[in-house]
Amino acid sequence: MPAPPARRRFLRPALRSASSRFAILGMALALALPAAAGPLRDRIEARRAAQAQGTEAPTDELNGDDGSSAGNAELPAGVVRIADVAYGPDPRQRFDVYRPARGEGAPVLVMVHGGAWRLGDKGARGVVEHKVAHWVPRGFVFVSVNYRLLPQADPLQQAGDVARALAAVQAKAAGWGGDPAKVVLMGHSAGAHLAALLGAAPALAEKAGARPWLGTVALDSAALDVERIMATRHYRFYDAAFGADPAYWRATSPTQALVAGAPPLLLVCSSIRPDQPCAQAHDFARRAQALGVRAEVAEQARSHKQINEELGTPGDYTARVDAFLSSLDAAVAKRLELR
Incomplete structure (x- = not known):
């Protein structure tokens, strides 16, 4: 069922850029993964940290690509x-x-x-x-x-x-x-x-x-x-x-x-x-x-x-x-x- 107009207006700014979408994906995956999923969860968390630092361009959280050069x-x-x-x-x-x-x-x-x-x-x-x-x-x-x-x-x-x-x-x-x-x-x-x-x-x-x-x-x-x-x-x-x-x-x-x-x-x-x-x-x-x-x-x-x-x-x-x-x-x- 589509979101009501007010909710769509609220969500649109958060989803406007690719970096926001990937950040949300990363948070969702990190929260969903159990502690035993260590290496994958660590990689997601590290990539999110790197994106926040500006050492890497916003890219797929999981694909391992380096940032823009x-x-x-x-x-x-x-x-x-x-x-x-x-x-x-x-x-x-x-x-x-x-x-x-x-x-x-x-x-x-x-x-x-x-x-x-x-x-x-x-x-x-x-x-x-x-x-x-x-x-x-x-x-x-x-x-x-x-x-x-x-x-x-x-x-x-x-x-x-x-x-x-x-x-x-x-x-x-x-x-x-x-x-x-x-x-x-x-x-x-x-x-x-x-x-x-x-x-x-x-x-x-x-x-x-x-x-x-x-x-x-x-x-x-x-x-x-x-x-x-x-x-x-x-x-x-x-x-x-x-x-x-x-x-x-x-x-x-x-x-x-x-x-x-x-x-x-x-x-x-x-x-x-x-x-x-x-x-x-x-x-x-x-x-x-x-x-x-x-x-x-x-x-x-x-x-x-x-x-x-x-x-x-x-x-x-x-x-x-x-x-x-x-x-x-x-x-x-x-x-x-x-x-």
């Missing part, structure tokens, strides 16, 4: 893209380089996408588009990194991939006009966890051949304190990532891994998320400061997805990240004063 998008004038540079033998061990057509001595931003440690792609628009448009014309090299995902690689192995990518960027940067001594590591969501883990314990990156970098920017990680997450009620995809071993929780927790001598960290967090990532960010910052490590928290009244997608657009948020970058190095600050 910025590789076919028109690049800003004067930006050159070098695609799929290998830093290891696996097809996921690749990164894309966006560099100015001319110039040398450029600071380098290394970006790590999110996706619940299971999904996501280096070319997703939310990961790349506005960041490239903001920083590359100002004389930066921007590198977007892929890494192996669950179930192929667990978060510690993923952090190892990011460390290898960082080492490869430092080794190759001069060939793109970049300065290997002026590298900043950045990540969003699961990628922010991986970046923060390496930033908290740089020895993990040094084992892969990486040299010290200027600083780390973690964009809305809710997994800074993995022990706290796993000991309380949490999303099921955390179980797929971190398992049931408290020793592994500690090994993958940036808060527990933090050591004196770590490079400066900027912790951007959403102040409107119900799981309150800013509480973890402030706890991490207090622990860092007690160790003599510089750590700053930048609360944003933005969604998790907006924190990723809107970085690079004009406004106070991008200016706050630029201020942190400028504070790391005089040459970086000079680039950001050009416009």
Whole structure:
């Protein structure tokens, strides 16, 4: 029987876009699946998380397609893209380089996408588009990194991939006009966890051949304190990532891994998320400061997805990240004063 007109009017906005239809499908399936349907339910939940982050375009919840790629998008004038540079033998061990057509001595931003440690792609628009448009014309090299995902690689192995990518960027940067001594590591969501883990314990990156970098920017990680997450009620995809071993929780927790001598960290967090990532960010910052490590928290009244997608657009948020970058190095600050 058709819905009455008032109900049709109520439902129509919710069903207007493909993303809404897929989100509703995903929620319905997730609620309908029993706990024993673990892998499928985890994949649905992880995909919904990735779509909310902007690391993946709205696609079929079950088909495994990656999101839309910025590789076919028109690049800003004067930006050159070098695609799929290998830093290891696996097809996921690749990164894309966006560099100015001319110039040398450029600071380098290394970006790590999110996706619940299971999904996501280096070319997703939310990961790349506005960041490239903001920083590359100002004389930066921007590198977007892929890494192996669950179930192929667990978060510690993923952090190892990011460390290898960082080492490869430092080794190759001069060939793109970049300065290997002026590298900043950045990540969003699961990628922010991986970046923060390496930033908290740089020895993990040094084992892969990486040299010290200027600083780390973690964009809305809710997994800074993995022990706290796993000991309380949490999303099921955390179980797929971190398992049931408290020793592994500690090994993958940036808060527990933090050591004196770590490079400066900027912790951007959403102040409107119900799981309150800013509480973890402030706890991490207090622990860092007690160790003599510089750590700053930048609360944003933005969604998790907006924190990723809107970085690079004009406004106070991008200016706050630029201020942190400028504070790391005089040459970086000079680039950001050009416009």
